Amino acid sequence: MAGxxxxxxxxxxxxxxxxxxxxxxxxxxxASYDFKTFRDAISFIVQIAIEAEVMNHxxxxxxxxxxxxxxxCTHDAGHKVTDLDxxxxxxxxxxxxxxxxxxx
Numbered sequence: 001m002a003g004x005x006x007x008x009x010x011x012x013x014x015x016x017x018x019x020x021x022x023x024x025x026x027x028x029x030x031a032s033y034d035f036k037t038f039r040d041a042i043s044f045i046v047q048i049a050i051e052a053e054v055m056n057h058x059x060x061x062x063x064x065x066x067x068x069x070x071x072x073c074t075h076d077a078g079h080k081v082t083d084l085d086x087x088x089x090x091x092x093x094x095x096x097x098x099x100x101x102x103x104x
Contacts, residue, residue, distance in 0.1 A: 033096045041067065044096065047099075
């Protein structure tokens with residue numbers, strides 16, 4: 001993978017300040033989301049998978065019933081946080097808000 005920028009800790013903090021559901025726990029950025037049902041969580045994961053394929057940047061996630069958590073960085077960048085990670089996090093946040101509003 002090419003075409004990314006490794007971010008400094010100050011840049012990571014600045015970007016994550018815009019994404020309130022994300023935190024930085026070196027070397028990864030992390031977030032967790034709760035959904036109404038298992039089906040909602042899996043549907044959310046499928047949408048994330050589609051976005052990840054389009055971006056060719058694939059986040060690590062964990063699913064437990066209605067909970068989906070993410071913890072990732074860019075492995076190809078030496079396990080550093082890059083602008084692609086922030087872009088992916090922003091897409092995940094937007095999709096999570098959409099899914100959560102549809103199932104409330």
